[in-house]
Amino acid sequence: MSTELENTNMENEEQAPKTDISTERYLTFRSDGVTMGVSTNYVIEIITDNFITELPRVPDYIRGIINMRGQIVPIIDIRLKMGRGMSEYMDTTCIIVLDIDTVYIGIIVDSVQQVLDVDKTQISPIPVEDHQKLVNGMISLSSQEVLLFLNCEELISTY
């Protein structure tokens, strides 16, 4: 039903060099063709299948609520929250449950990738303050790919 994050962490522990102060671990995932990362400090667990109970009269990006071992967790589709189009959910689609300052929230992502150690000093700000409010930094992974960092505080704030 759910994959405990600890397992992922464990595997990674062996490959990753011992972290120093300026690095932080990030869980990376894909959403609408871009790679994004969220600090593992926030991540509670990754749920691969769970029935989402829809709520009436809420914005479309709030997909509903799920029952995570008795705890009711609201689920957000960050694709929709970022103003991109809806897409069909696939096998790899999963929910990452985050604990942001004791607010539990689940985000729907296209697929979960890996846990990376990121040197925080290398994170550069987003060049233009565009509509992607949910992103608060970026770092290049390879020549073609960048990793965008999810702004968790922004995620739970409302406007």
Added chain:
Amino acid sequence: MDNGMDNMLDMYLFETNSLLEQLDNLLIESEKNEEFTTDDVNEIFRTMHTIKGSSAMMEFSSLMTIAHRIEDLFFFVRENGIESLSSNDKSELFNLTFKSTDVLRGEVEKLENNEPLTTNIDNITSEINTFLNKISGKGEEPGPAADSGSAPAGTASVAGLPNSKCPYFIQMFFEEGSGMENLRAFMLVNALKDIGLDFEFYPEDVETNSATSESIIEKGFFVGLNSEEDMVTAVAAVKDQGSIHTYEVIHNEQKPKEEPAKTEDAPQVQQPAASPAPAGSAPKENANAQHANKQSLISVNLSKLDALNALVGEIVITESMVTSSPEIQGLKLDSFLKSTRQLRKLTDDLQDISMSLRMVSISGTFQKMNRIVRDMKKALNKDVRLTIIGEDTEIDKAIVDSIGDPIMHIVRNSMDHGIEITKEERIAAGKDPQGEIILSASHTGSEVVITIQDDGQGMDPEKILAKARRNGLLTKPESEYSKKEILGMLMLPGFSTNEEVTEFSGRGVGMDVVKKNVESVGGTISITSEVGQGSCTTLKIPLTMAIVDGMELRVGKSIFTIPISNIRQSIKIAKENLLYDAKGNEIVKIMDEFYPIVRVYELYNIDTDITQIEDGILIWVEAGEHSYCMFVDELLGERQIVVKPLPAYLNNFDIKNSGISGCTILGDGNISIILDVLNMYTAANI
């Protein structure tokens, strides 16, 4: 460490609050009799002593000082006997004690809210001192005035080693003026015990006898140890303790070094000499006896109970997930069925017990009213007695907390507006000159009924109507209002019958807030009143908010639950019975009345095949003053549900106002949304 401090603070607050509460009850009791009995005086003395001790330990100096002063005061009263006071002095004593406990409570509240304590408490202390001087001036001999509670004892005895065989002694002196030396010594003893040392200490009764402070100040506190090793460990521990000024290791080998071993003057011997000591042995025994009675109770953090309840709820759900698992359907499993039956019984019992843990008696809330009636009696100069019935009634802790204010408000209203202003009015009306307010609580099935009744002048419907007219609250011709409706208007926002603002009521917080509070815990409120005979306010409160009888229903793929208490009836109607009002809204006629229809799938935009009125079912619901019919696909059945609140995050989207009050977890682990019939009505805008 921080955590430890927090726990200590929690314990301190809990203890001090309950002591103050007991004290309040005691004061009210004795004021009724217009007399302090010797027991009362002892009890107050003891309470203050405890508060003083624990406040000193927590270093809350304002609390300590006030408690200390009151302790002094009652020490004097105890020594000289309550009879020595004139009745004027007595009533002043009552007022002063009430006032001081109020100050104490204020300080404790500040602690609870993390506010800084008042530093300037001269007002109250000087007031106590003045009073003490006044009464002690009249007394036979000048009592041990506002200084330290105990008189200088069998004085100036030379410091001496206790009579003991221990080869090593540590003699300690606490910092000068640190106060509560005996308690500090006791804490030290506990610290040493914690590290597993075997030792003797002198004076031996530091825990219970505050007079030992004197001897500790003079001669030091002694810890006797049996080996050098123990001595070294103990010295290390002593060094870690705060507030110890100096310490000295003494070898007790017949040839004392710096200390002349005057064993004949051992502290045990001089303890009686140190009297008149506060908290002598007799009242102490009483306290111990009381303690023994309370041993069967423990205090538990509410969050732990909540966690337990949540867990039990989970177990109940998981149990039904296991037993109704599709994999075992259709299999013949005799022993399995037997075990699951057993399991179900056990989980049911477990649930009952865990629910009952949260139930507390309502007496605490009721007892607080005693105080309010007492204060208002004085301020308004009315003679009123408060009668309490059924204070042992138990109710969910969360609900008790939230109905305290409403009850208080109603009692204040009764005192202020209900009871006649003068005795003469009451006598003229042929009533007992003393007014009466009856506060009662009782169980009826799943509800607790609380009534607040007064035998005052009652409310005049005409006046209420006139006032409502002035405030523009009337919605139909005056003649069409029934008496019940008129009294109901008292609880409308913007209605307050009292034009003047008094100290106690009419501060803009009206009955509408009371009504809101009561409704927020799922209760209802109603008022009855007869002119000249008094008024009665009735609150009906569900026993617990956590469990409700619910009706499950389906709309499309969604499953909803509505509380059974809201449902009047469910009906199927044919298309021909569907009517339309002037605006074209669908209505239906039931028992000669017309009710609007809310199609849930339309309201909530849910996909369903059932859109024809004859395919689905109508549920006739009622909440507050609204009554309407809900159109749903089908009813699934009745069930007891455990209510879970929705995540706070969703409150940002005004989810309550769209008619959703919470959710519950179904047997298969899925979620059913609980609908709020009243808010749905508003959301549907009919």
